[in-house]
Amino acid sequence: MVKLCCACQKEKAALKRPKTSEQLCKECFYSALEEEVHQTIVQHNLFSPGERVAVAASGGKDSTVLAHILTTLNNRHNYGLDLFLLSIDEGISGYRDDSLETVKRNEQQYGIPLKILSYQELYGWTMDEIVRAIGHKNNCTFCGVFRRQALDRGAALMKADKMATGHNADDIAETVLLNILRGDVPRLGRCANIITGEDSAQPRVKPFKYTYEKEIVMYAFFKKLDYFSTECIYAPFAARGAAREFVKDLEMARPRAICDLIRSAEEFRLDVKEGQTLPTAGKCQRCGYISSQDVCKACVLLEGLNKGLPNLGISRTRGTKGGKAGLPAAVDAST
Ligand SMILES: Nc1ncnc2c1ncn2[C@@H]1O[C@H](COP(=O)(O)OP(=O)(O)OP(=O)(O)O)[C@@H](O)[C@H]1O
Ligand code: SF4
Ligand SMILES: [Zn+2]
Numbered sequence: 001m002v003k004l005c006c007a008c009q010k011e012k013a014a015l016k017r018p019k020t021s022e023q024l025c026k027e028c029f030y031s032a033l034e035e036e037v038h039q040t041i042v043q044h045n046l047f048s049p050g051e052r053v054a055v056a057a058s059g060g061k062d063s064t065v066l067a068h069i070l071t072t073l074n075n076r077h078n079y080g081l082d083l084f085l086l087s088i089d090e091g092i093s094g095y096r097d098d099s100l101e102t103v104k105r106n107e108q109q110y111g112i113p114l115k116i117l118s119y120q121e122l123y124g125w126t127m128d129e130i131v132r133a134i135g136h137k138n139n140c141t142f143c144g145v146f147r148r149q150a151l152d153r154g155a156a157l158m159k160a161d162k163m164a165t166g167h168n169a170d171d172i173a174e175t176v177l178l179n180i181l182r183g184d185v186p187r188l189g190r191c192a193n194i195i196t197g198e199d200s201a202q203p204r205v206k207p208f209k210y211t212y213e214k215e216i217v218m219y220a221f222f223k224k225l226d227y228f229s230t231e232c233i234y235a236p237f238a239a240r241g242a243a244r245e246f247v248k249d250l251e252m253a254r255p256r257a258i259c260d261l262i263r264s265a266e267e268f269r270l271d272v273k274e275g276q277t278l279p280t281a282g283k284c285q286r287c288g289y290i291s292s293q294d295v296c297k298a299c300v301l302l303e304g305l306n307k308g309l310p311n312l313g314i315s316r317t318r319g320t321k322g323g324k325a326g327l328p329a330a331v332d333a334s335t
Helices: 026-043 061-076 096-110 119-123 127-134 139-157 169-182 185-190 213-222 239-253 257-267 297-307
Strands: 052-056 082-089 114-118 162-164
Touching (some): 026 061, 052 061, 061 082, 061 096, 061 213, 082 096, 082 119, 096 114, 114 119, 114 139, 119 139, 127 139, 127 297, 139 162, 139 297, 169 213, 169 239, 169 257, 239 257
Parallel strands (some): 052 082, 052 162, 082 114
């Protein structure tokens, strides 16, 4: 017997929603997912009318679906947002160069402008060069620290008011679990925040905080969105991989486990003892970008690279356009 969509009762059900187990037709699934994201945006005041919003776009499924849904909702509900795509080119040949081609097509498909900034222009190094210099061991530490700052710098350069990232419910549940495993109580208290960096010039928001990864993949698949799905050539087998699998197993055994993990972190309150202080966001004394230390992690890592790490036989000083030799400088508006 043909199963009908439980929402419209007219069309044939095309899928079972992983989050709610509802049997829906494609159109009702699109509406349900888009409406949930809209409710998340409204209930958490993620945006205000007239804001300029950088959509951090890697070309992967999450940020591609995010760009698509934000464009749709901005038109449908008159959010009044000035959206643009912001991509960071880490300089990983055979991976990021291909995914950036996808983002360039998305620029045309969604009709929103794209800004690409590269590690090469910001830091004087590509990830390919960094991996050649340091080997495969700590590449993601460098890459993660540089990307975080590069996105902030790109958003500032483009005069954005906010930045939206494609982090989804599975990503956040994994981070909650990792912070529990590491006993990192301060991070546990803030890792599920839907808005971060509120004291910075461009706070970051996560409109997909409650959206399941499987549903993002289904949405992209049924809508035939143009996205890039290859894994980074330098991706390690790390703790996150195991945590990712564990979260998926938990969800299989008990649906809503992902939501419950997120809720656990939301309801967790860090009890700050008298005399104890939490890190506050200040400015790096060298590059001037946001940092909770005197010198930010990006500057520390870059200094190590430029000095030449022991036994690697490299010693070179590279600088950023207009910056002090070997140190990253603020990128001016013409870059
Ligand atoms: N190179 C990049 N340029 C711009 N934004 C990025 C880049 N890499 C990651 N991001 C942003 O950070 C978010 C999380 O990235 P991450 O690589 O952890 O997850 P992902 O699940 O693979 O995301 P995606 O499917 O969008 O690639 C992305 O959704 C995107 O918004
Ligand atoms: S897997 Fe590591 S090296 Fe590759 S893009 Fe991600 S953080 Fe960078
Ligand atoms: Zn710095």
